[in-house]
Amino acid sequence: MANNIFEKSITDSLINRVNQLTPTTPNQWGKMNVAQMLAHCNVTYEMTYENKHPKPNAFVKFMLKLFAKSTVVGSKPYKKNGQTAPQFIVKDAKDFGVEKERLVQYLKKTQELGEKHFHNRESHSFGRLTKEEWSAMFHKHLEHHLRQFGV
Template identity: 60%
Template sequence: MKNIFSKEDSNDFINRINQLNYDSKAVWGKMSVDQMLAHCNVTYEMVYDDIHPKPNGFIKFILKVLVKSSVVNDNPYPRNSKTAQQFLIKGNRNFETEKTRLIGYINRTQELGENYFEGKESHSFGRLTAKEWNNMFAKHLDHHLSQFGV
């Protein structure tokens, strides 16, 4: 598993993102490249921006019990797996804007580092370790960059 808190690994993700262009095609799945970038930004929006409603207590409990382990473990996501409603991107997005936002989020996360994320509250899963945050960020990025062949 790549370490999103490592400058080298973060730069590797950024280099892969920079290989994309506005007409890159997915190897699998239905998203366009601009939608994929916007989709990847949602994870970071939930950390840095207050634009997504937090789940109520019951839903958060269900997410912690049924979903959390598959999101924060070391196992890669399977192709075409289901995603939460707030991660569904409808319509076209500006490729350059979404790409710039994602690179900015990756850099910000790397600069804040592991200590910032150790025990930090997740939007959906409660407190996570830095390792769980890393797994969530890194495997999501790897999954979707692989989806687009980079």
């Protein structure tokens, strides 16, 4: 699978790009500053590893699977300034260092758990996902936002 986030070299490359960010790295598009973007990217991992966000009810989950899943786990890159789910909207001030370190630790944890851990595992919003879908979801979202900040 392309850009397999479970491969150490891919994860290391993403972490190296995250580490190129500074508290003043400007965005190329969008409304978030770099600290807010990092916090925004952490939401995906919070939904995966923490019981921090309420799970959608059956109807909402059905609608997400029907209308959002293919966009989130598919191979097509996200569009600039696209719509995001409410729990991903970050408007308040965030601590750059804290959010950056959280993201790096989530990336390492995901890579270390590996594709066997994720294959056919239930996701927060989309039901069971294959290891390829998990990888695409994690990688594509972060790739989009690293490009947003020019790294």
